Amino acid sequence: MKLLVATRSAHKMVEIREIMGHVPGVELLDLDQAGISPAPEEEGLEPFDTFEANARSKARYFHARSGLPTVADDSGLEVDALDGAPGVFSKRFAPGDTIGEERDQANNRYLLELLTEVPDDRRTARYVCVAALEDGTGQGPVVRGTVEGLITRAPRGSGGFGYDPLFYVPELGRTFGEATPEEKHARSHRGDAFRGLARALGEGA
Numbered sequence: 001m002k003l004l005v006a007t008r009s010a011h012k013m014v015e016i017r018e019i020m021g022h023v024p025g026v027e028l029l030d031l032d033q034a035g036i037s038p039a040p041e042e043e044g045l046e047p048f049d050t051f052e053a054n055a056r057s058k059a060r061y062f063h064a065r066s067g068l069p070t071v072a073d074d075s076g077l078e079v080d081a082l083d084g085a086p087g088v089f090s091k092r093f094a095p096g097d098t099i100g101e102e103r104d105q106a107n108n109r110y111l112l113e114l115l116t117e118v119p120d121d122r123r124t125a126r127y128v129c130v131a132a133l134e135d136g137t138g139q140g141p142v143v144r145g146t147v148e149g150l151i152t153r154a155p156r157g158s159g160g161f162g163y164d165p166l167f168y169v170p171e172l173g174r175t176f177g178e179a180t181p182e183e184k185h186a187r188s189h190r191g192d193a194f195r196g197l198a199r200a201l202g203e204g205a
Contacts, residue, residue, distance in 0.1 A: 145192025
């Protein structure tokens with residue numbers, strides 16, 4: 001089974017390959033391998049206010065372009081002291097038009113600024129990832145994964161991406177930025193979601 005992974009994020013693609021790459025009978029293809037070049041309308045594929053709706057939107061779009069069974073995910077950080085923000089706007093949280101790693105750094109600085117006066121015991125947060133499969137039936141599984149943590153007062157570690165250097169996992173005793181890839185995948189929201197997707201496909205994980 002060839003399964004298209006609908007993401008333009010190299011970081012995310014690496015993680016998904018590490019999480020699902022061992023599933024028997026499944027060959028993961030990225031968008032480049034499937035010959036799907038970037039198109040302007042891709043910027044408007046996540047207009048919804050839930051991770052589930054955004055993930056389904058992306059999966060349907062890239063399934064239509066490729067004809068392949070397609071999995072897409074939408075993920076983000078929910079901070080309790082910010083009433084669940086940034087949520088579905090995690091990628092575009094900080095003001096400005098930076099991209100890539102500069103965008104990650106701007107988001108992290110902005111988050112810390114908003115939480116300056118929040119005491120340590122109220123800096124609770126969770127990462128959320130929703131993975132959706134579109135196989136042409138409209139009935140593909142949608143799986144949610146979560147991991148609970150705390151937001152630190154300064155970045156710690158250089159691993160991972162996004163908010164990982166600020167996301168402290170008590171079970172690990174370190175941030176995702178400090179964790180090894182294996183440690184992160186075993187506990188992360190994305191690991192949780194994509195292992196659930198593998199089980200839903202009947203392939204095991």
